Amino acid sequence: MPQDTKTGSPADVVGVLDTSAMDCVQANMALVADHLLGPGSHAGLGAPVRFMPRDRPGDLPTVEPTVTEHARVLRDLVGVDIAEPTDGLRAATALEALHRGSRLLFVVADAYSLPWCPYFVRQHMSHTFVLTPHERLQDRVRVWDAYDNETPFGRARPGGWTMTPNEVSRILDGARPVRAGTVTVLPGHVTPDPGDVLRRNAEALTGTGTRAVEEYVSAYRDHPDRRRAAEALLLETWLLARSRRLHHTWLTTLPAGTAGAAGVRAQAEQADAWQEFAGRCYLAARRVRRGRPEPARLHERFAQLLTRDAELARRLAA
CATH class of the missing domain: 1.20.120 (Four Helix Bundle (Hemerythrin (Met), subunit A))
Structure with missing residues (x-):
C-alpha cells in the first residue's frame, strides 16, 4: 500500500501536528480539527482535565475516555462535530458516503486489521483513522493517521496512504465491527470562556x-x-x-x-x-x-x- 503525504490537504496537518500528548483517538480528532479550522485549532481538546474512573466487568477500572466522550469535547470546545459512529460499517457504505459528499469519515477500527499500524496481525485493540476521497483518482481513497507513538511492536508513524476499494474492504468488512461517523464544522460555534x-x-x-x-x-x-x-x-x-x-x-x-x-x-x-x-x-x-x-x-x-x-x-x- 503506497504511502503519499505530499498531496491532499490533510497531508499538511499530518506532517506538522504534534500528537505526543494525545491518545490515538485524540490524535485523529486533532487532525480533522486543524485540517478544517486551521493550525492549532485542536488545542481545545486539552481544555478539560478529569479523573473519572469507570468500572470494567471482570477487569481493573480505567480512566480512558470513550470515543463518545472525546467527540463531545471536540464538538463543545473546538467546534467540530463527529456524528455518532455507526456500528457495523461496510466498505461499500463508506465509499458511497465519501463520494456522495461527506468528504471526511472518522473511523474506529481494529488495529489488528490496519496494515500501516504496528499492531497489524499482532494484537486486537481499537484504533482510529480518517478516510477522505482521493483528490485525483476516482477509484482510490486516502487513509490518514496522525498517531505517533512507540509501541511494543515498533513505532506508530503518522502518515497518509492511498488505498483501493479492495484494500478498504479488507479493513472494514472484517470479522470485528467497524464504526464511523461523518465530520462537519459547527457553524457559528463559540468557544466557551x-x-x-x-x-x-x-x-x-x-x-x-x-x-x-x-x-x-x-x-x-x-x-x-x-x-x-x-x-x-x-x-x-x-x-x-x-x-x-x-x-x-x-x-x-x-x-x-x-x-x-x-x-x-x-x-x-x-x-x-x-x-x-x-x-x-x-x-x-x-x-x-x-x-x-x-x-x-x-x-x-x-x-x-x-x-x-x-x-x-x-x-x-x-
Whole structure:
C-alpha cells in the first residue's frame, strides 16, 4: 500500500501536528480539527482535565475516555462535530458516503486489521483513522493517521496512504465491527470562556473526592494478579501523563493572565511529574514480568499525583 503525504490537504496537518500528548483517538480528532479550522485549532481538546474512573466487568477500572466522550469535547470546545459512529460499517457504505459528499469519515477500527499500524496481525485493540476521497483518482481513497507513538511492536508513524476499494474492504468488512461517523464544522460555534472551563475542571476534580482516588489506587495496589495490575497501571499512567501534558498545552494558548503564569508553570511541572511516574511504572512492569516485586511506595506516589491534580485545578480556577 503506497504511502503519499505530499498531496491532499490533510497531508499538511499530518506532517506538522504534534500528537505526543494525545491518545490515538485524540490524535485523529486533532487532525480533522486543524485540517478544517486551521493550525492549532485542536488545542481545545486539552481544555478539560478529569479523573473519572469507570468500572470494567471482570477487569481493573480505567480512566480512558470513550470515543463518545472525546467527540463531545471536540464538538463543545473546538467546534467540530463527529456524528455518532455507526456500528457495523461496510466498505461499500463508506465509499458511497465519501463520494456522495461527506468528504471526511472518522473511523474506529481494529488495529489488528490496519496494515500501516504496528499492531497489524499482532494484537486486537481499537484504533482510529480518517478516510477522505482521493483528490485525483476516482477509484482510490486516502487513509490518514496522525498517531505517533512507540509501541511494543515498533513505532506508530503518522502518515497518509492511498488505498483501493479492495484494500478498504479488507479493513472494514472484517470479522470485528467497524464504526464511523461523518465530520462537519459547527457553524457559528463559540468557544466557551476559558475561566468557565477552569472552574468546571476544579469542580469535577474536587467533586470526585479522596474516596474515589483511594478506591481506584487500591484496585491496582491490591489486585491478586500483579503482572496484570502492573501492565494495566502502565497504560493508565500513560493516559494520565498525556492528558495532563495536553492540558498544559491548552493553557499556553490562553490570553495572558487567564490562568496566571505561576499556574501554567505549575501545570507544566505536574505534567513532568506524571511523565516521570509513567516511566517508573514502565520499569515496575518490567520488574514484575521477571518475577520481582514492584518498587516500594509506587502506589502511594500514584495517589499523591491524583490528589495534586485536584489541588492544581482549584489553583488555576481561583
